[in-house]
Amino acid sequence: MKNFTLILILLAAMNLAQAQTEILQIDVDTDSTESQFGANRRHFIHTFMSLGLHTQIPVSGNYNFPRSTYSSFGVLYKLKLSDYFSTGVTLSMESSNIRLSKDRVLPFPDTVKHNKETLQQFALSGSYYLRINMEKRGNSIGKYFELGIGGLLQTGANYQYEEPLQGKEIMEVKIRHYRLIRSSNWYLYSALGVNNFAIIARYRMQSFFIDNSGFPEAPPIMLGFSWGFF
Amino acid sequence: MKSLFQAPYSLFLLFFALLLLSALPVRAQSKYWVFFKDKPEKQFDARQYFSPRGYERRVKRNLPLGDYYDLPVASRYTGEVMALADSFYARSRWLNAIVVSAGSTSLDQIAGLPFVKGIEPVRTLQLARKTEDSLRIFRIKKNDSLLLRFQLHRMKGEVFKKEKLDGKGITIAVFDVGFRNADIHPAFQHLFQRGAIRATYDFIGDDPKVYDRGSHGTMVLGCLAGVYDSIPMGLATGADFLLARTERAHLEITFEEYSWIAAAEWADRHGADIISSSLGYSDVRYFQEEMDGRVAPISRAANIAASRGILVINAAGNEAGNSWGTIVAPGDADSVLTVGGVDPRTDAAIAFSSAGPAADGTPKPNVVNLGIAFTSFPRKFGTAEGTSFATPLTAGFAACAWQANPGKSNMEIFHMIESSGHLFPYFDYHHGYGIPQADKVLGLAAKTAPTFHFDLSDAYLEVKINEEFVPEKDEDGKLLSHPGNLYYKIVKANGKIRKYGVVLAEMDEPVYFERDDLKKGEKVVVHFEGYTESYIIDEEL
Known part of the structure; x- marks a missing residue:
């Protein structure tokens, strides 16, 4: 008898599904729960993209680093401490292209003067930050100033350049697993942001190349902007 | 590790400082509502303040002319606040308040003025998603x-x-x-x-x-x-x-x-x-x-x-x-x-x-x-x-x-x-x-006769739509008229809505509410084609 009743209920339920189309159903209690997650709630997480330039500082009079670029894509977690203070971590994949320009033949990275010499570094980066918000606001990020410390682990490094051949032909040379770039590093960074957008600055705390390479230092400062996706 | 005092690092510190300094003026220029305790200026000329149409409306609708909300914000209060604040932005008679920008020190002084009731920050300035502008x-x-x-x-x-x-x-x-x-x-x-x-x-x-x-x-x-x-x-x-x-x-x-x-x-x-x-x-x-x-x-x-x-x-x-x-x-x-x-x-x-x-x-x-x-x-x-x-x-x-x-x-x-x-x-x-x-x-609408009724079965509270409101179908089962929406809600004993929804009543079948989902003291309210009726759950179903 119990089984028969169950079958009847199931049939009735199927009948309901077939009979009428429900075009709106709201469960007020579950749909109206106050969230702990949000731009200015206890927890917030979002992805971000950053683009920047390694500053062209002539650390050695014989070298220049024009148009050296930085890019990253990652995820940011924010923990709200109060209306004005929050903290959090980031995890990102990043890439740096250090362009090299020699004014004459020099021993770095080799003893030949090439065209479009570039040192590429790919890395997994993580950071911890403290954020200060400027004003009281609603459930939005608002204006903030941020200070952080981070480290990176190299996942790939290349040295590449172009070599002119006879006529208009060009030979592109790429040396993978370039070993003279330091495989881990750490940095300080700061950001000044408004909602999705932030101006970022980063200072590398260790030399770009390994200690005994004898190479000059690559630009330690990166300036750029970051865009949060939320 | 490099020396912390080498030139690039100093440059970076300088950049940090510039970033911080660029942030500080934002704080310094923050805007605040300054609310006042009272309106000491009782002089109010309604004919001068209101336009002729505004005056006429107040009279026609028996509304007060020159009550507390109409009185001006005290100019003395505004003057004393402005002696401490940086800039003036707006005033509101209704809220008895002005909007100013001020630094934190000035703000403390303003808050200490005997006629100031309270200070609230004007919420932050930012680029924002517009609520009403996301139109296709x-x-x-x-x-x-x-x-x-x-x-x-x-x-x-x-x-x-x-x-x-x-x-x-x-x-x-x-x-x-x-x-x-x-x-x-x-x-x-x-x-x-x-x-x-x-x-x-x-x-x-x-x-x-x-x-x-x-x-x-x-x-x-x-x-x-x-x-x-x-x-x-x-x-x-x-x-x-x-x-x-x-x-x-x-x-x-x-x-x-x-x-x-x-x-x-x-x-x-x-x-x-x-x-x-x-x-x-x-x-x-x-x-x-x-x-x-x-x-x-x-x-x-x-x-x-x-x-x-x-x-x-x-x-x-x-x-x-x-x-x-x-x-x-x-x-x-x-x-x-x-x-x-x-x-x-x-x-x-x-x-x-x-x-x-x-x-x-x-x-x-x-x-x-x-x-x-x-x-x-x-x-x-x-x-x-x-x-x-x-x-x-x-x-x-x-x-x-x-x-x-x-x-x-x-x-x-x-x-x-x-x-x-x-x-x-x-x-x-x-x-x-x-x-x-x-x-x-305009009071011209006729009273609507019942369009459905409730029926309690073993497993369900059923809402059965009256036959004349069930849309007709042709031989292929295609609807010949537009089906009506059946609106329902379940109201808790404390009067709060627990659940609601809309069902497109397109078939000659009841709308079912599971008895297990209904609690004693709750009320099921249904509206269909101009007629509303409630069913109160007066026992554990």
Whole structure:
């Protein structure tokens, strides 16, 4: 008898599904729960993209680093401490292209003067930050100033350049697993942001190349902007 | 490791310092509301303060002339605060407050002044998602002419037309981002020819010109009083208008909230009976739990406007599809008639329309209207969607209802509009009391006979639709008439709505409520085809 009743209920339920189309159903209690997650709630997480330039500082009079670029894509977690203070971590994949320009033949990275010499570094980066918000606001990020410390682990490094051949032909040379770039590093960074957008600055705390390479230092400062996706 | 004092590091520290310094002025220039305890200046000349129309409105509606809210903010208080503050931005008689910028030291001194009641920060300045500007605009289609006729018919606008009601004698203030080309648009020539635009003011630019910036107001005005090819797009073609620019089109800044308040006071001075505002403020400045009509200054001002005899009608917001979800300020104020949107194709809540209630439980939205409407654009006509357009459609309705009932107060008209909703007395947090109906507000609607009945079976509480309301089908099972929407809600013993929904009643089958899902003391309320009935669960099922 119990089984028969169950079958009847199931049939009735199927009948309901077939009979009428429900075009709106709201469960007020579950749909109206106050969230702990949000731009200015206890927890917030979002992805971000950053683009920047390694500053062209002539650390050695014989070298220049024009148009050296930085890019990253990652995820940011924010923990709200109060209306004005929050903290959090980031995890990102990043890439740096250090362009090299020699004014004459020099021993770095080799003893030949090439065209479009570039040192590429790919890395997994993580950071911890403290954020200060400027004003009281609603459930939005608002204006903030941020200070952080981070480290990176190299996942790939290349040295590449172009070599002119006879006529208009060009030979592109790429040396993978370039070993003279330091495989881990750490940095300080700061950001000044408004909602999705932030101006970022980063200072590398260790030399770009390994200690005994004898190479000059690559630009330690990166300036750029970051865009949060939320 | 490199020396911490090498040149690049110093440069980086310098950059840090510059970043920090660039942040500090933001703090230094923060804006604050400074509220005062009292209004010592009792001198008030109503004839000088109000325009002749504003004075006339106060007298006609038996409203006080020169009460506490009308008295000016004390100039002595303003002067003493300004001696400590950096800049002055605005003042509000209604809130008895001024907006200034000041540093933290000055702010402490201001807070210590004996006549200062309190200080609240004006919420942060930032780029923001606009609540009411996320509109998809379509090209003109064949269906547009159908929509044009339907948008007034859905309110039974033909009944108003038959009674020669077009809002004549009613003044509507429209607050928006600007009314680009409204002065040259063919949709509004009838208004300009008879001088129906009585005053304009741009509260952002501090300038009377409102026709050169922002398109949204042109679209909203179209749904109030525009005409397309001699066919009205809104119900208030005979009303008078005050047009105020209170918001920027793309950059939402905090200035706009107090420009809205300034515009409301201006509208009161110029005799506005109705404020139609298709604007709203949400997560840029507030949290959902602050949407209780008491936190946002704009909501407090809207309630004061209502106390001045003005019927304030505001959009519910287009937030249903995002994390905010709920009503936007000032729609959270209890004396504001908050308007949600329905899809004209389903007659059920349109996907983006913000849902109630307000944070303090105030039932919102109050009513709904079409969330897709045919209207005027700065250089053409077309279809637009948003609760922005449901709002002026309702404001036009309100103008006609008030014209028909000139002796009623604003709040009486408010409740008449609610009770004229096509779902009334049924209410839920997406549809309010439904779409206002002209025949109901004029007392011309016939009483609806029962269209369904409840039946309790072993496993279900069933709602059985009467046979004559079941849509007929042809031999292939194709519907021959449009099925009606059955609205239901389950109300807890404490009166709060627990669950609600809409069912498309397209088959000759009951709508089932599982007995296990119903608790003692709860009430199932159902509305179908103009008839509402409740079933109270008086035993454990």
